[in-house]
Amino acid sequence: MRPPPSTPPARTPSPRPSRAPTASGSSLFSRRTTPPGLSRLSTSASPSGGVVFSGRQSPGGHNVVWGLHDALKVYNPQSILYGFIGGTEGLFANKTLEITNDVLASYKNQGGFDLLGRSIDQIRSSKQVSAAMTTCQDLNLDGLVIVGGVTSNSDAAQLAETLVQKNCKTKVVGVPVSLNGDLKNQFVETTVGFDTVCKVNSQLISNVCLDAISAGKYYYFVRLMGRKASHVALECALQSHPNMLIMGEEVALSKLTLMEVINKICDGVQARAELGKHHGVLLIPEGLIESIPEMYALIQEISILHNNNVPVTEIPTQLSPWAAALFQFLPPFIRRELLLHQESDNSAQLSQIDTEQLLAHLVEAEMIKRTKEGRYKGKKFSSVCHFFGYQARGSLPSNFDCDYAYVLGHISLHMIAAGLTGYMATVANLKDPVHKWRCAAAPLTAMMSVRRHLRGPGAIPIGKPAIHPSPIDLKGKAYELLREKASSFLLDDFYRTPGGIQFEGPGSDAKPITLTIEDQDYMGDIEMLKLYLDK
């Protein structure tokens, strides 16, 4: 067990004792993954590495740096670890901070990315790539660790490729850190930060559930951060048992229109009213808006006009008749939000679109209509809207995220030492206790694919491979569990209260339900395969 955080863990100014990770590295690595090629590392006097926060801030990110630092110092006490100040912009401009134990002291097991900061999550344009390469050469880096999600790791693969082509010795390693949980594939079971963000959000959702049932008069419409995929929303639903979850992947699969989604919600409200219940809680993933076909078409048209540099004020006049009609139907606040500038991956700024208010607005209108037509006889429908996003992202990381991030940092060094470039640090068997975790490195290219028709705007032109956000697996066990419980969640107020993140005592080592419920064991499968092959 780890020593507890200082009480209360003040952020500044003096260094605080930190929870040391359970996996102190060496024992874990000496068993399984001591890389064969340690001798390959730079023969220069002091081998050096760099680390950059490229993606959005996610709880646990600091521990990647900590793990990397510890592993590097064990490898060679003379070696230097540079952190790039201000994220990718610091990388391009060669603005560094040397990472030392003193520098780390206040950031171990702490949330945020503020040790180094972050800026745009892009190393993509040829100018950006060449600036990054210049920095790697100027600092004579043996390795560069890029911390981030799908976008950052796609860029990491491209950078690795370029550096090899240009004979730059720097090895590029990606680390899967993203609150969205959408960097998920056979190698990557979950991302750093996902557990914490789901725990904080689940706590808040259970709080509004109890608020709703206490007063008995409101419907809470809660939108959750998580980009295109609904991983955060699914995990939170399994943690807190709200009444409804409108999952983007389901809507996309069934090709539900906006009014079909509204009617589905209204039917739920009506079924509850028949049981005398005039309160409830709905979860809405921020990606839902893009999963509704006609909204998707509209967003895509706006995106194309954006890319053609059409001024924002003129976009509405240049829409197709269909899209223009839908645009005019939407309330003004949504219209304004849809026209906002795009994300760094050219997709819509989902966090800025108040989908929960749009749905609440339309549900209220529909319930009034049903009342007038005599189809609904319950009390007046009232809603309260929430967006849970920024307030979870900066949380103190859970024990799980602390451990996972620290281990990934450790693995990264061993990958660089082994001469791997264009790989991602991964850990398999995460659902088991730390001593059963299996560390590995997976080639980024194995996670990449070329798609012509990516859902939503920002479709990447054909020919350019990328890691794509992985949607919820509608044949997976987590979704199956949700379907089983859906009707009970809707009608029985089976609310569950996970409470605040605990650092000690029962529950402190709980992991995401969506992680533990799956029987993923890629490394085990590989071993089985090997055994068969050997036979």
Place this chain on the structure above:
Amino acid sequence: MRPPPSTPPARTPSPRPSRAPTASGSSLFSRRTTPPGLSRLSTSASPSGGVVFSGRQSPGGHNVVWGLHDALKVYNPQSILYGFIGGTEGLFANKTLEITNDVLASYKNQGGFDLLGRSIDQIRSSKQVSAAMTTCQDLNLDGLVIVGGVTSNSDAAQLAETLVQKNCKTKVVGVPVSLNGDLKNQFVETTVGFDTVCKVNSQLISNVCLDAISAGKYYYFVRLMGRKASHVALECALQSHPNMLIMGEEVALSKLTLMEVINKICDGVQARAELGKHHGVLLIPEGLIESIPEMYALIQEISILHNNNVPVTEIPTQLSPWAAALFQFLPPFIRRELLLHQESDNSAQLSQIDTEQLLAHLVEAEMIKRTKEGRYKGKKFSSVCHFFGYQARGSLPSNFDCDYAYVLGHISLHMIAAGLTGYMATVANLKDPVHKWRCAAAPLTAMMSVRRHLRGPGAIPIGKPAIHPSPIDLKGKAYELLREKASSFLLDDFYRTPGGIQFEGPGSDAKPITLTIEDQDYMGDIEMLKLYLDK
């Protein structure tokens, strides 16, 4: 120490083990407060009591019922405790649930008011009072415990008075439960729920602080629930160290106009920009809007028109020229919110007024103006707005709130048994460990006063005494501490991370800073006085 909550403490359907309160009642009471008049309690075969949730849901409320139930059963195992279903409306309609150990099992140490629910927090009109009396008589209640804040306890005093006049034997006891922390006087050091709500909010504020400093480009404007007074905001500021707190009491004292408040914020933004900082976090108590003189005048005019039953659509046309001019200056969303219907105490619905958006809107306009005039040379000002209210109110209660509420429930029974009516259950020395707490009963009338000019709308007509929300004491130690730190908070990003509420381990028994910093000891002072008098 208490046993831990089940892991995770699921809300339904099976009863869960609960954290038992540290103060198991009897030891505490046998020492200090065994009331002299136990024999006065009803001689009927089975003495009975009733309990009603009158105020807003606040974490810990369930433990009042638990403490009351345990004390009643110790007193007489045959006695019955009725809970009123649906709050005051259940009281008026005599809708009851008999409180038993089985009923309590799932609600011990849990948040929400959902064991019984709540409706309007009013027992005020003669119709309401007489309905309550009829229920007391029909159930032959020896005592009625009213759980709530300033409004509920004012009503409790009035009900007690009426019952005595009408020779109804039911004793009325108030219990101070309110997240706002504004029921505070020489008898009442804090209210149940305040600690929990401040902890949850502080966690979220520290999360956005880390988010702000990580990205380095946003100002977060965070509005906090807490009605007229700024207690929640002050406690959260001392817990999380955000950059600014715009306290209602300060603004009212200095009679700052809206534009003076805006300029104060802009000066802060500018001072930070000169240090290269383009991010920050501001706390805004929801009562701030009423503390700004011209807004107060406007809200009061609207309130008078409301009371005269002027239709909402006509209110804008009937305002005085000054008020009308201000009203037209405000953005449309604020205008709409100002016209909403009023709270049960006739004040404005502060939780529905997006003061944080108003301020962010005006600060942005002012920063653009300053940029054009060449007075501001920093990066473009960007803001993200949040309202932290409902998502804290339903939280699992902190250990402190669990203990405090349980003890208050216990005291209530002893007060009824002692024949006290129109009293509030109180505990002094809360900053000390539980075994040093001093239980007492304080007359509600001693907390009431008659005011002609209550700040804000909803001024109670002269002649009617009430308990008034107590503002922040601008000569108190907590405010002094904040003033000392204000400049460091503004410029140094001295962010502090209290984290999620802990139930075990270090920090789990932390109490509100604003409580522990004051040297309040009313009971001790009384004893000192007695000693002097004896001499």
